[in-house]
Structures are given as structure tokens and as C-alpha cells.
Amino acid sequence: MSIVEFKKVTKRFGQVTILNEVDLSIEPGEKVVLIGPSGSGKSTLLRCINALEEINGGDLVVDGISVKAGGRMVRLIRQEAGMVFQQFNLFPQMTALENVAFGPRRVRGESRQNAQKLALEMLAKVGLADRAHHYPSELSGGQQQRVAIARALAVKPKLMLFDEPTSALDPELRHEVLRVMQALAEEGMTMIVVTHEMAFARKVGTRLIFMEGGKIAVDGEPRELLANPQNPRLKEFLQHVV
Amino acid sequence: MDFEWSVIWQALPELLKGARLTVLIALAGLAGGLVIGFAAGLARAYGNAVLNAIAFAYVELIRGTPIIVQVMFIYFALPILANVRIYPLAAAIMAIIVNAGAYIAEIVRGSFLSVHKGLREAGLALGLPLWKVLLYIIGPLAFRRMIPALGNQFIVSLKDTSLFIVIGVGELTRQGQEIMAANFRAVEIWSAVAMFYLIMTGALTLILRMTEKRMRIL
Numbered sequence: 001m002s003i004v005e006f007k008k009v010t011k012r013f014g015q016v017t018i019l020n021e022v023d024l025s026i027e028p029g030e031k032v033v034l035i036g037p038s039g040s041g042k043s044t045l046l047r048c049i050n051a052l053e054e055i056n057g058g059d060l061v062v063d064g065i066s067v068k069a070g071g072r073m074v075r076l077i078r079q080e081a082g083m084v085f086q087q088f089n090l091f092p093q094m095t096a097l098e099n100v101a102f103g104p105r106r107v108r109g110e111s112r113q114n115a116q117k118l119a120l121e122m123l124a125k126v127g128l129a130d131r132a133h134h135y136p137s138e139l140s141g142g143q144q145q146r147v148a149i150a151r152a153l154a155v156k157p158k159l160m161l162f163d164e165p166t167s168a169l170d171p172e173l174r175h176e177v178l179r180v181m182q183a184l185a186e187e188g189m190t191m192i193v194v195t196h197e198m199a200f201a202r203k204v205g206t207r208l209i210f211m212e213g214g215k216i217a218v219d220g221e222p223r224e225l226l227a228n229p230q231n232p233r234l235k236e237f238l239q240h241v242v
Numbered sequence: 243m244d245f246e247w248s249v250i251w252q253a254l255p256e257l258l259k260g261a262r263l264t265v266l267i268a269l270a271g272l273a274g275g276l277v278i279g280f281a282a283g284l285a286r287a288y289g290n291a292v293l294n295a296i297a298f299a300y301v302e303l304i305r306g307t308p309i310i311v312q313v314m315f316i317y318f319a320l321p322i323l324a325n326v327r328i329y330p331l332a333a334a335i336m337a338i339i340v341n342a343g344a345y346i347a348e349i350v351r352g353s354f355l356s357v358h359k360g361l362r363e364a365g366l367a368l369g370l371p372l373w374k375v376l377l378y379i380i381g382p383l384a385f386r387r388m389i390p391a392l393g394n395q396f397i398v399s400l401k402d403t404s405l406f407i408v409i410g411v412g413e414l415t416r417q418g419q420e421i422m423a424a425n426f427r428a429v430e431i432w433s434a435v436a437m438f439y440l441i442m443t444g445a446l447t448l449i450l451r452m453t454e455k456r457m458r459i460l
Contacts, residue, residue: 050367079369089364093382103368106378148364155368 010057020214036211082152122150142173159190260417271338279346304344393450
């Protein structure tokens with residue numbers, strides 16, 4: 001069974017159609033890389049999956065639950081689909097450890113002790129065990145984003161959504177985030193990544209989707225598509241980003 | 243003229259009694275005002291259309307009328323409308339609750355909405371219901387930003403208690419007025435009354451300053 005299934009999903013902001021009857025199935029274990037020009041709907045598509053954006057038409061089923069089921073059901077979807085944001089969005093009043101322990105404690109209802117133990121494991125996994133007691137303002141952008149990944153993982157999601165996770169980072173800080181993402185992919189995590197990192201798409205992606213004008217224009221194997229793009233718009237886009 | 247210190251010494255017990263009542267009205271009124279203010283402010287910021295409209299009407303009604311009219315209404319008009327007896331002290335506390343609540347509602351709304359929207363999304367994306375996101379993430383951040391504005395409102399409300407002279411509550415200003423009516427020592431008595439208010443607002447300012455210092459504004 002697909003873990004994410006878009007069925008003619010339409011999303012509008014006022015008069016503007018951002019997603020136009022999108023059909024898309026994603027299977028467990030896939031590493032989908034979403035690319036496209038700005039305004040093409042790739043971030044919106046991602047944000048519809050965990051219902052941060054409400055869809056206006058069609059249906060979208062995540063791990064067997066429709067995003068239109070509302071309330072409790074939407075919260076279940078969000079627990080299964082961890083999200084990492086472009087701007088990290090760490091809770092500034094909490095240390096790295098508290099940020100990561102927050103989900104297990106308040107969402108999964110773990111005891112404080114278990115939540116902290118799990119949080120330390122997750123921080124170790126992203127290479128930041130030694131920064132556990134630092135506040136976000138005391139961490140570099142790359143470290144903040146790794147904490148954000150650990151925070152999402154601590155809720156034990158079945159899939160991970162990445163919304164331009166490296167776009168706000170200096171070039172020399174990107175690789176540390178990408179390395180963590182690659183390690184996660186190697187563990188078998190299902191991942192959907194909006195990014196402009198073509199090297200990551202080539203190395204880690206199992207599927208590349210090029211969006212244009214609210215539709216999926218190209219959908220295929222990353223290495224093939226990047227080496228030999230048939231679609232003229234994709235070809236043009238790749239010339240600009242690489 | 244001579245400034246007679248003995249007048250003040252003689253008036254001190256009465257003035258202290260008045261000051262105690264002033265503090266009591268202010269504390270009870272502000273405690274209630276905080277509850278109402280948080281409820282109305284959150285309803286304005288996050289409530290559905292109905293809650294939002296109710297809170298909006300309340301805030302506009304109170305902010306749009308003088309507090310003295312509100313006191314008069316509660317003490318003289320409400321008993322007729324609702325056929326209940328209202329004691330002066332109860333009317334005074336009620337007036338502060340209702341009045342401060344409206345201003346605090348705007349302070350609460352503003353500071354909650356000033357917290358970066360991404361933090362709310364991050365909380366929701368973890369699978370939390372909105373109320374938990376507000377309680378654990380947005381609330382603590384908003385609270386820090388509220389403190390200066392809340393301090394202002396506390397001081398205003400404390401001084402507003404002097405208006406209750408009109409309904410015969412024996413608070414500080416009323417006590418001063420009564421002593422003055424007996425001995426005609428206006429300079430000494432009103433100087434002393436002013437000092438009492440300064441001491442009370444000064445203490446409040448100090449407490450707020452310390453609270454602010456203990457919290458990092460984020």
C-alpha cells in the first residue's frame with residue numbers, strides 16, 4: 001500500500017491555483033526529490049501531506065488516513081510524517097535536548113526520563129550529543145537544522161518531509177545536514193525532499209519529480225533524468241540550478 | 243504656610259487602612275482581569291468567528307467607555323436591571339476586572355500573534371493539538387513579551403481604584419478625602435496620599451523589573 005497517495009489534489013490560494021489535480025503515489029522506502037521553479041507548488045505539495053495546508057479538491061491519503069478526516073486523525077498523520085523546515089523553527093526557549101524531548105513527552109506521552117533518554121539518542125545520531133544543553137541561539141545554522149531533524153525523528157515518524165532544509169544555510173554548513181539526511185536514507189526512511197541540491201538528488205534520491213505550474217511535469221529516475229533530461233523545461237531549469 | 247508633619251502622623255492609621263483596601267481591590271481586580279483578558283485575547287487571536295465577535299464586542303465596549311461610567315453602571319444600573327444587591331467593594335472589584343480585562347485582552351492577542359508563525363507550524367507538525375502548542379510553545383514566549391505592557395496596565399488599574407471614591411469604597415483616596423474634610427489640611431493629606439500611591443506603584447515596578455530580568459526576552 002502506498003504511504004502517500006494524492007488523488008486529483010487541487011490547492012488554491014484565493015484565485016491562484018497552486019496544485020492542479022495532482023496524482024501521485026509514494027511507496028514506503030522511496031526517497032523522492034521534488035524540484036521545480038519557485039511558485040511551481042513543490043513546497044505546497046509537501047505541506048499538504050501533513051495538512052499544514054488544507055486541500056481544496058480531490059483527496060490525499062497518508063498512511064491510510066485522509067487529510068480531510070480532521071482533528072485527531074490529522075494529528076495522527078502529523079505524528080507519522082515528521083517535518084523539517086527551511087527556517088529550522090526550533091523552540092528558542094528550550095535547549096537542544098528539550099527541543100528533541102518535547103515531541104516524545106508531549107505528543108507520545110513518554111515520561112520525562114524516557115523522553116530525555118530518547119532525545120539524547122537522537123542528538124547523538126545527528127552528531128550533536130555534545131550540544132544537548134545549548135540553546136538554539138548558541139548553535140550554528142547547520143547545527144540547528146540537525147537538531148530540527150532529531151526533533152522530528154524523536155516522534156518516531158514513518159516518513160520524513162524536508163522543505164528546502166539547506167536553503168537557509170551557508171554552503172559550508174550544508175554538507176553536515178545533507179550527510180545526516182543521507183544516513184537517514186540509508187536506514188530505509190521514506191523521505192520526500194524539496195531541494196535544489198542536485199548532487200543529493202543524484203546520490204540519495206530514488207525518484208525525481210519536476211513540478212511546473214501546479215502539475216507534475218516529469219517523474220523518473222534521478223540519475224537518468226539529470227544526465228539526460230528530455231523535457232525542455234527541466235533541461236532549462238537544471239542549467240540554472242547546477 | 244507650615245507643613246505640619248503631625249497631621250500626617252495622625253492620619254497614618256486611616257490612610258494605611260485605605261491603602262490596604264486599594265491593594266486588595268487592585269489585586270483581586272487584576273487577578274480576575276488576567277483570567278478574562280487571557281480568555282478574550284485568545285478568543286480574538288485563535289477563536290472561531292463567534293468567539294472572536296463576542297470578544298471583539300467586549301473589548302470595544304469597555305475601551306470605548308470611561309471607567310467611571312462602568313463603575314456607575316455596575317453599582318447603580320446593574321442592581322435595577324438584574325434585581326440584585328451589589329456591595330460597593332464588589333462593584334469596585336468587578337469594575338477593575340471588566341476594565342483591565344479588555345485592555346489585557348489586547349495585550350495578550352498582540353503578544354501571542356507576534357510570535358513567529360513558524361513555531362506554531364513546528365508545534366502542529368509534531369502532531370500536537372493547537373491548545374498544547376499555545377500552552378507549551380507560544381505561551382511561554384508570548385508571556386515574556388507581555389510583561390512590559392502588563393506592567394503598564396497593572397499601574398493604571400491600581401490608580402483607577404481611586405475612582406471608587408464615587409461609590410463610597412473606603413480606599414486610599416476616599417480616606418484622604420474624609421480626613422481632609424475634618425481637618426482642612428489639604429497640603430499634608432494629599433501629599434501623603436500621593437506618596438502612598440507612589441510607594442505602591444514603585445513596588446509594582448520593582449517586582450516587574452525583577453520578573454523581566456529573570457526571563458530572557460526571546
